[in-house]
Amino acid sequence: MRFIFNAIYAVIVSIASLTTASAQSNWPGNKPIKLIIPFPPGGTTDIVGRLVSQELSKQLGTSVVIENRGGGGGSIGALEVARAAPDGYTLGMGTVSTLAVNPACNPKLAYDPIKDFAPISNLAHTANVIVVHPKVPAQDMKEFIALLKKNPGKYSFATSGTCGIAHMMGEQFKVSTGTYMLHIPYRGSGPALNDTLAGQVEVMLDNLPSSMPHIAAGKLRPLAIAWTKRLDALPTVPTYSELGLKEMNDPAWYGLLAPAGTPREIIAKIQAAANKAVFDPAIAKRLREAGAEPVGNTPEQFADEIKKEREKMLALVKRQNIKFE
8 A cells, every 4th residue: 555655656757747847948938027126217227127127027927017116215115025825926126235234234124035035146246326305505525525524414315225336335434534414315226316416405325327417417526436447427526435435335236036936047038138138238238328237147146155255245344333223
C-alpha cells in the first residue's frame, strides 16, 4: 500500500513540476504585468518607471500596467511588492529610500530589504540636487550656508517623506554645513515639489529628473548636485565634492524588483528585457534628457548595490540618532 501511495505521490509531484515548468517557459503569455511604483506620480521614480515600462512591455509582449502606491517614504508600495505572489506578474521599483534608508531608519518596517525581494536590475542612476525657490536671497551655496547660519530655523526643506533619501540628504547637509532647517515631509517628491514651486517651502533636496524642467524654466535655483562631475545641462552648478561636501556626492538609483521566490527563469527574462529597454536609443535619450543615466546591470550586481547602500545608511542613522516618526 505504501508503495502504491508513494508512486501516486511521485506522479502528482512530477505533473506539478511539469506544469510549473511549462508556466515559467510560457511566461508572461497574454497576462498583464503590474509594476508598482511606491511613490505618487511626478517624482523621479515615477519618471524612470514609466519610461522603462513602455519599452519593457514591447520586449515582453504583454502590457505593463503602472500602479502608484505612495506613502510611508515608499514603504507601503514596497510592502505590497514583498507580499505579492512570486509569479512574475507583480514587479516593483526599488530605490535607496525603500531598500536602504527606510529599513535603516525604521526597525519595525514590515519587510526585509534583503530577504523579501529578488533584485532584477538597477535601471538608472540619477544626480541628486538641492534647489531653492527664487525668493530665497542666495545665489550660490556659499551665500545659502551663510543665510542659514544667520537665520537658524527660518527656512524649511521639503522631502518625499520621513526617512526617505531626501530626508537623509537634508540631515547630512545640516551636519556637514553646521546649519539648521526645518524638515517638512510629504507623501512623495511630487507633492513636495509642488509646494516648493509655490514657495510654501523654500528648499528641496530632490533627484534631478523631477526638478530639471523647473530649473530650466527658472522656477527653481540649483545650488549643488550629487554627481561625478558637472553636468553639461547645468555647467555653472558645482558638485557637492567641489564644495567640500564629499559625503553628499552619491547619486540615487532606481531598480527593478520582484517578490522573493520568483523563479530564476522569469527573473532572467525580465532582466534581459529591462536591459534592452534602458539601452534602447530612444529610451536612453529620454532618460539622459531627464537627468538619469542608464545602468542595466545583473541581479547579483544590483543585490550588491542594495547591501552596500543599506550598510551606509545604517551607519548614518546610528551616528545621527535618527528616529522614524
